[in-house]
Amino acid sequence: MTLLSLQAKRDVASLIRVVCLCLIAGAAVSSRLFAVVRYESIIHEFDPWFNFRATKILTKDGYYRFWNWFDPTAWYPLGRAAGGTVFPGLMVTSGTLYNILHFFNIPVNIRDICVMLAPLFSIFTVIAAYLFTSIMKDEAAGLLGAIFVGIAPGYISRSVAGSYDNECIAIFLLLFTFYLWVRAVRDGSMLFGMLTALFYFYMVAAWGGYVFITNMIPLHAFVLVLVGRFSERLYVAYSSFYAIGTLASMQIPFVGFQPVRTSEHMAALGVFGLLQLIALTELTRKYVSSAQFKVLVRSFVALVAVLAFGALVLLTYAGYIAPWTGRFYSLWDTSYAKKHIPIIASVSEHQPPAWPAYFMDLHCLLFLFPAGVFFLFRELRDEQIFVIIYAVMASYFSGVMVRLMLTLTPCVCVCAAVALSHWMDVYAGAPLGTMPSLGKKRLTRTMPWDMRFLVLGSLFIMLELFVFHCTHITSSAYSSPSVVLASQTPTGQVQIIDDFREAYYWLRENTPQDAKVMSWWDYGYQIAGFADRTTLVDNNTWNNTHIATVGRAMASSEEKAYPILRQHDVDYVLILFGGLIGYSGDDLNKFLWMIRIAQGLWPEEVSEAKFFTSRGEYRVDDQATPTMRESLMYKMSYYRFNDLHAHQAGMDRVRGMLGPSQSPRLDTLEEVFTSENWLVRIYQVKKEDALGRPLPQAHAFEEGKRLKNAPFAKNHGAVVHS
Numbered sequence: 001m002t003l004l005s006l007q008a009k010r011d012v013a014s015l016i017r018v019v020c021l022c023l024i025a026g027a028a029v030s031s032r033l034f035a036v037v038r039y040e041s042i043i044h045e046f047d048p049w050f051n052f053r054a055t056k057i058l059t060k061d062g063y064y065r066f067w068n069w070f071d072p073t074a075w076y077p078l079g080r081a082a083g084g085t086v087f088p089g090l091m092v093t094s095g096t097l098y099n100i101l102h103f104f105n106i107p108v109n110i111r112d113i114c115v116m117l118a119p120l121f122s123i124f125t126v127i128a129a130y131l132f133t134s135i136m137k138d139e140a141a142g143l144l145g146a147i148f149v150g151i152a153p154g155y156i157s158r159s160v161a162g163s164y165d166n167e168c169i170a171i172f173l174l175l176f177t178f179y180l181w182v183r184a185v186r187d188g189s190m191l192f193g194m195l196t197a198l199f200y201f202y203m204v205a206a207w208g209g210y211v212f213i214t215n216m217i218p219l220h221a222f223v224l225v226l227v228g229r230f231s232e233r234l235y236v237a238y239s240s241f242y243a244i245g246t247l248a249s250m251q252i253p254f255v256g257f258q259p260v261r262t263s264e265h266m267a268a269l270g271v272f273g274l275l276q277l278i279a280l281t282e283l284t285r286k287y288v289s290s291a292q293f294k295v296l297v298r299s300f301v302a303l304v305a306v307l308a309f310g311a312l313v314l315l316t317y318a319g320y321i322a323p324w325t326g327r328f329y330s331l332w333d334t335s336y337a338k339k340h341i342p343i344i345a346s347v348s349e350h351q352p353p354a355w356p357a358y359f360m361d362l363h364c365l366l367f368l369f370p371a372g373v374f375f376l377f378r379e380l381r382d383e384q385i386f387v388i389i390y391a392v393m394a395s396y397f398s399g400v401m402v403r404l405m406l407t408l409t410p411c412v413c414v415c416a417a418v419a420l421s422h423w424m425d426v427y428a429g430a431p432l433g434t435m436p437s438l439g440k441k442r443l444t445r446t447m448p449w450d451m452r453f454l455v456l457g458s459l460f461i462m463l464e465l466f467v468f469h470c471t472h473i474t475s476s477a478y479s480s481p482s483v484v485l486a487s488q489t490p491t492g493q494v495q496i497i498d499d500f501r502e503a504y505y506w507l508r509e510n511t512p513q514d515a516k517v518m519s520w521w522d523y524g525y526q527i528a529g530f531a532d533r534t535t536l537v538d539n540n541t542w543n544n545t546h547i548a549t550v551g552r553a554m555a556s557s558e559e560k561a562y563p564i565l566r567q568h569d570v571d572y573v574l575i576l577f578g579g580l581i582g583y584s585g586d587d588l589n590k591f592l593w594m595i596r597i598a599q600g601l602w603p604e605e606v607s608e609a610k611f612f613t614s615r616g617e618y619r620v621d622d623q624a625t626p627t628m629r630e631s632l633m634y635k636m637s638y639y640r641f642n643d644l645h646a647h648q649a650g651m652d653r654v655r656g657m658l659g660p661s662q663s664p665r666l667d668t669l670e671e672v673f674t675s676e677n678w679l680v681r682i683y684q685v686k687k688e689d690a691l692g693r694p695l696p697q698a699h700a701f702e703e704g705k706r707l708k709n710a711p712f713a714k715n716h717g718a719v720v721h722s
Helices: 001-031 032-040 049-061 063-067 089-103 109-134 139-151 167-187 188-208 208-226 232-248 263-287 291-317 324-333 335-339 355-362 367-379 383-399 401-429 436-448 451-478 499-510 521-531 542-553 558-567 587-599 626-628 632-638 640-645
Strands: 483-488 494-495 516-518 572-576 669-674 680-684 717-720
Touching: 001 109, 001 139, 049 063, 049 089, 049 109, 049 521, 063 089, 063 558, 063 572, 089 109, 089 167, 089 188, 109 139, 109 401, 109 717, 139 401, 139 451, 167 188, 167 208, 167 401, 167 717, 188 208, 188 232, 208 232, 208 383, 232 263, 263 335, 263 558, 355 367, 355 483, 355 499, 355 521, 367 383, 367 401, 401 451, 451 717, 483 516, 483 558, 499 572, 499 669, 499 680, 521 572, 542 587, 542 632, 558 632, 558 680, 572 632, 587 632, 632 640, 632 680
Parallel strands: 516 572
Antiparallel strands: 483 494, 483 717, 572 680, 669 680
């Protein structure tokens, strides 16, 4: 009777856990749908537009066409072998879902699959967090870890509906690969080692951040060896993972032989060799009793290790093994990218985060995190050592680059769940499905009920505030697509600014199919996705010279820029100007990065110092330097700006100063489109006559249509939240 009663309790506990996981999954999906509810089903940001375009090609033309896809409309006149230069995991996942649904005659549009893929994978991430945290402590902690991952803004920032980027599936793969690894180490299971390798292969196919796994797992194995915890379990787990995972990862065309030819992968190879040598030593010690022979074997192992390290250094020096990349150096030296690779430093998500960003993305988890690490230290099993290493490495990297807050968030959620579960064990009794130890039971019985109530009440209030915080941050900060902006008038009325799609639609409908558009690289993917027009540069940023050429044209005077535009067959130039409505992400605010990138190749033509006044100020009013006032970017931004202010100097609401008192004059370019809120401006490059002089040409649309929004009455005075 007692056994039946215990079994019934276990069944009830299991049922409750399943119900809780379903509710958590529902909350995770619901919290990611603000963008769809408020705006519409649309792809967000910039990179996702290339992913969406590639997915459409995969579903329309098949996998073979996708692998061999050459995009002639990108990086004109070079083009791009897109199929072999991408991580295809995201596209293949969406394409597979699309084919499965259509096989069962479910007519789902590929766009809706791409929009909803991130919320779908958030369910899988919740399950992975539950399993991973349960190994660290118990099922109750697992449920808490699932809750935290499901709604934490640090993860939602890259997984809202419409955020069709690699990270939307990569965080699930990261966490689940780590779960399979610690299971393999704990059980010494070759099966789990193979599963770790397979999901590692999926991760390699999905995101360049797979290098984090490539080095985290070897680091864990190396630390276990250093602290004297080498075992057959570790040997079996790592050997099966490395052998299968490395061979599988080399099947991705974009990766190829990098696992055996680049420095980022050498740590994994070195640890694999080290484990083989240690296993040889252990085998010898087990079967050979001679002390002298054991010393000889150990000396041989040490000699081989030293020779292998020396060979690695020589091969790297000789060029057979690629040295560390600039992106890697920028993780250790925060000033490296600014000095040597300005194109990397120019990306906002590559900047170090401000301290408030941690609280914004993690809230109370930030304070529970170190407590969870402390509780893991108390037991210090092999799998808990892994989380401690993960916490240290992810904490450092998140402080270097704001984008890497994404890799820290799962670890913080796991550690916070462990800490909170421990406290709830002490102050509330046994967790669901477990029994407390004798020491905890004695503490619970002797502690006054009012003290327990106070502590538990404080914890629940903190969790309630956490839920409100996550909901507010998700809805206000992470659920606005970059192509549709929300503004607020002084009266508090919310208005939608749709200038981007308005401009892209104009390009699509009013320009020739073979027109070439020059813009800063940020907008390349969107121009290709929305307008279907050829661009000089886009968000792939693989060709620094091409990007520097665009920066050089923007920073040069009109006379010097015109030959560059004609040399590259540029028909239209697209810029962003936010001075009228206060959009801080416009091109004038990015202009210094254009100058720095161009200066790296043409220092004799482009000098950053010439764009600053003698007092070191970056000005756009009449005190701006002559180089600044003559630059093509400056002229295109403020052209006709004073027409909105009775032909007087207008206030630039981004820079916080007046614009030029005299509107710039353009001789080689002609304004053909300005969006309703003056956010996107498009200029047509004039053709040449027989003497090489720019010819005047007809507007691409009637003058009345071009100037119909000049008074700017609809959203005048609005503040844009970019």
